[in-house]
Amino acid sequence: MxxxxxxxxxxxxxxxxxxxxxxxxxxxxxxxxxxxxxxxxxxxxxxxxxxxxxxxxxxxxxxxxxxxxxxxxxxxxxxxxxxxxxxxxxxxxxxxxxxxxxxxxxxxxxxxxxxxxxxxxxxxxxxxxxxxxxxxxxxxxxxxxxxxxxxxxxxDTWVRAHGTSMDDYYASCRGGRAIRRERRRAAAVDVEVAHERLADCVDEVALLTRQSLERHGSTRSLASLTEELRLASEHAAEQEVLTTVRRAGRLLGYSLDYVWGDVLWGRSCAMVDELRTNESPLAFELTFYMPLELCYERGLRGIHLGPTNLAAKVRRGAELVxxxxxxxxxxxxxxxxxxxxxxxxxxxxxxxxxxxxxxxxxxxxxxxxxxxxxxxxxxxxxxxxxxxxxx
Known part of the structure; x- marks a missing residue:
């Protein structure tokens, strides 16, 4: 006992x-x-x-x-x-x-x-x-x-990193060819992609997150989100992978993930309207494809993606949990x-x-x-x- x-x-x-x-x-x-x-x-x-x-x-x-x-x-x-x-x-x-x-x-x-x-x-x-x-x-x-x-x-949802490369992932998805086309369109967008430290841009990430949540009817306050991100930057900095998309220094989008064990844990992703609604699917780059590339680079088994946007995730190979x-x-x-x-x-x-x-x-x-x-x-x-x- x-x-x-x-x-x-x-x-x-x-x-x-x-x-x-x-x-x-x-x-x-x-x-x-x-x-x-x-x-x-x-x-x-x-x-x-x-x-x-x-x-x-x-x-x-x-x-x-x-x-x-x-x-x-x-x-x-x-x-x-x-x-x-x-x-x-x-x-x-x-x-x-x-x-x-x-x-x-x-x-x-x-x-x-x-x-x-x-x-x-x-x-x-x-x-x-x-x-x-x-x-x-x-x-x-x-x-x-x-x-x-x-x-x-x-x-919940989870995407496996099948095989040893992105080519294996494309082959595992029913829409592999369409995904390749998505990626080519995204690559043509004039933005700078980088990895940054969350502690250096908490306020920018919080503001972009708040704008994203507002589109879905959330009433979460900017102060609440800022404090949540600040605590994450303080206690989980060693595990974080923050991918940012900028143009002329302005933050246009980000994906915040954490490496733990042999899984990449997708925490949050947000993007400004002008890139979210146009024909260049950068949101999918940040949510799925760049994190999957990281999985293959580091030998991780896949990405935990959480409970939202199920249709988009299932189309790209996610399994329901x-x-x-x-x-x-x-x-x-x-x-x-x-x-x-x-x-x-x-x-x-x-x-x-x-x-x-x-x-x-x-x-x-x-x-x-x-x-x-x-x-x-x-x-x-x-x-x-x-x-x-x-x-």
């Missing part, structure tokens, strides 16, 4: 667990430090200790304000009130893999939820949430019996079992529409089977999901 406690910082033992690159960049010490914003009451990290060693970790926070809709629980769950809550897992990244030793995974993840519920109750807070869980973490939670994971409305979410109300899972099937159908119908005209039915059928098994409590009878390249 593990002993659970909450610690303020990450010690040497914790750093050792988080250094396992298989957990992913968004479950690394640099990212966890970068993702703790100033408007979060963060008592620390849930820590599980068994046989004298740290066998599990998870950030625990009580967000005071959230202007990112992708991290707003009452918008991600059906029929939930807008209320104060405790959050298990990182607050940014759209991917929460809870780092645990496999032999104690169910006990530890279940214990995290129970410990977080106790901490929430001591603060007069009823709700505990975990958002954007990986399948490994959702499996462990389902096995614990503490809560039933349900499908997240956001679907499910994310999950779970909650407790006063220590109990109150999501109705009979609601899991209609909720799953709703999410998958939305994803199917977002991927159109590309067909992803086989992948969605595998995801649906797992979601319904979580609801029935029969997860143990399922085969593993086909290898997605990321855990």
């Amino acid at each position: 593990a002993d659970f406690r909450t610690v303020e910082g990450l010690g040497t033992e914790s750093e050792g667990l988080l250094s396992d690159a298989r957990f992913g960049f968004y479950s690394s010490a640099p990212w966890w430090r970068a993702a703790r914003g100033p408007d979060v009451d963060a008592p620390g990290y849930l820590t599980a200790v068994a046989d004298g060693e740290v066998c599990g970790l998870a950030p625990l926070s009580f967000p005071q304000h959230e202007d990112n809709t992708g991290y707003t629980p009452h918008l991600l769950f059906p029929y939930r009130p807008q209320a104060q809550y405790a959050l298990i897992g990182p607050r940014r990244g759209y991917r929460a893999h809870l780092p645990v030793r496999h032999r104690v995974a169910a006990d530890v993840v279940g214990g995290f939820f129970e410990t977080a519920a106790d901490a929430a109750a001591s603060r007069g807070t009823d709700w505990v949430y975990a958002l954007h869980l990986t399948t490994d973490s959702a499996d462990a939670l389902a096995d614990s019996g503490v809560a039933r994971p349900i499908l997240s409305p956001l679907m 499910p994310l999950w979410q779970a909650s407790l109300y006063r220590g109990e899972d109150v999501f109705p079992v009979e609601g899991i099937r209609p909720w799953t159908a709703h999410v998958l119908d939305t994803v199917r529409t977002q991927c159109a005209p590309h067909t992803v039915d086989d992948r969605l059928a595998e995801i649906e089977e797992r979601a319904l098994a979580y609801g029935r409590g029969t997860r143990g009878a399922l085969p593993p999901l086909p290898d997605s390249g990321i855990r």
